Amino acid sequence: MTDRHHAVDSAVASTADDIAEMRTRGAATIADAAAGALATQAKRSEATTEAAFRTELRAAAKTLYETRPTAVSLPNALRYVLRGMEGATVAELRASTIDQAEAFQRELAQAQSKLGTVGSNRLRDGDVVMTHCHSTDALSCVEAALEDGKEIEAIVKETRPRKQGHITARQLREWGVPVTLVVDNAARRYLDRADHVLVGADSIAADGSVINKIGTSGLAVNARERGVPVMVAAQTIKLHPDTMTGHTVEIEMRAESEIVSDDERADIDDEYTDDGLVVENPAFDVTPPRYVDAIVTERGQYPPESIVTLMRELFGETTSEPWEP
Ligand SMILES: O=P(O)(O)OC[C@H]1O[C@H](OP(=O)(O)O)[C@H](O)[C@@H]1O
Structure with missing residues (x-):
């Protein structure tokens, strides 16, 4: 494990797992969970310097970001929260991050209702x-x-x-x-x-x-x-x-096991040694x-x-x- 991973709170890692495994799913719900996870990281941080606090929050954001690539609500949520991380002391950074995450979650709910x-x-x-x-x-x-x-x-x-x-x-x-x-x-x-x-x-x-x-x-x-x-x-x-600016949106490719079981796959083609059967999802x-x-x-x-x-x-x-x- 790298130092960066050590800094990420276990609750954040578990939120990231839930998103990756789709126990938490749906673009808005993912955004809400990601903002909540950053607030948790801020609350539980044991950082003693401003720089260490910022590093931790960015590492948490990266862990969350790397779960699923297609719903932009996830990076948009992370960006919104991190942009509100302000202050000269750890206490100020903590308070501003939590406030910003809560503001994001409130606005998300209000936006959905207006929509x-x-x-x-x-x-x-x-x-x-x-x-x-x-x-x-x-x-x-x-x-x-x-x-x-x-x-x-x-x-x-x-x-x-x-x-x-x-x-x-x-x-x-x-x-x-x-x-x-x-x-x-x-x-x-x-x-x-x-x-x-x-x-x-x-x-x-x-x-x-x-x-x-x-x-x-x-x-x-x-x-x-x-x-x-x-x-x-x-x-x-x-x-x-x-x-x-010309970027395209990455389309997530998920596991073939969502489409065929091992037995079904073997039933179609049990020659695992070649690439004759490709399952795409x-x-x-x-x-x-x-x-x-x-x-x-x-x-x-x-x-x-x-x-x-x-x-x-x-x-x-x-x-x-x-x-x-
Ligand atoms: O934000 P809300 O409107 O809830 O959901 C938006 C979209 O997120 C879902 O993706 P998935 O099930 O997470 O792959 C669906 O594609 C759905 O249309």
């Missing part, structure tokens, strides 16, 4: 929404519509391989929403009954492309062909500032802006092509790694 209000204005009484994966931002739009007294129904895609659609279905049922759960391959057939496709996002690129759970792009193309509008619910924490895909009707944020709704103006306003032109001063 929900904006998104719910697009939903009419009696509408049917088709969902993909589980997005708290997308669900906040349904929740706000229900609070307005609108009746909403849902067609929920299962979302292989991890079946986050079950989480969506459970939440919607708790709210009393009639749910039809379908396998992913049934989506096109059920689009005939849908008034909206409603999904979240892990990252939004400067050109308005939406990076979300694998299968979103195919759904959006089918929805366009069927004339069903596609609404993406994404707080501004999902805007990916690096894409303004990308967690996300990219939906081009022309298939998206609106990106709904806490700052209002945007056509995807104009999201870059909001991105520039919020993040400026340049970015750095979250732990860089």
Whole structure:
């Protein structure tokens, strides 16, 4: 273990593990957990100098950052908290970091609720929404519509391989929403009954492309062909500032064991010695802006092509790694 790893609190390491293993998942939830972990690091730090405290917090941020690559809400959360780390003494640094993390978590919750209000204005009484994966931002739009007294129904895609659609279905049922759960391959057939496709996002690129759970792009193309509008619910924490300077968003490749067991693999091809059978498991895909009707944020709704103006306003032109001063 390096000194850097020694400095990272065990609670931070455990939060990082939870994110990597998807026990904590969903872009907004990951951001909230990461900010909370930095606050914990600040609270528990035994650093005696300002420099040591800063080093510890940056090491904690790096540990959290290295868990999953696609949802930009994670580095955006880390950057937000570390930028608020101010003071000339350890006590001041500790207090400012904790305050900033708590402010971040408060703003995250408020943003989601504001976004929900904006998104719910697009939903009419009696509408049917088709969902993909589980997005708290997308669900906040349904929740706000229900609070307005609108009746909403849902067609929920299962979302292989991890079946986050079950989480969506459970939440919607708790709210009393009639749910039809379908396998992913049934989506096109059920689009005939849908008034909206409603999904979240892990990252939004400067050109308005939406990076979300694998299968979103195919759904959006089918929805366009069927004339069903596609609404993406994404707080501004999902805007990916690096894409303004030409960077692309890394798509996470997850373990093949999420798709096939060892036995299933051996059943297909038991020749482990060659590379004849390759199993790939990308967690996300990219939906081009022309298939998206609106990106709904806490700052209002945007056509995807104009999201870059909001991105520039919020993040400026340049970015750095979250732990860089
Ligand atoms: O922030 P909220 O809207 O909750 O979720 C946003 C997105 O995060 C999820 O990723 P995963 O399940 O962590 O791979 C889904 O792709 C979902 O659309």
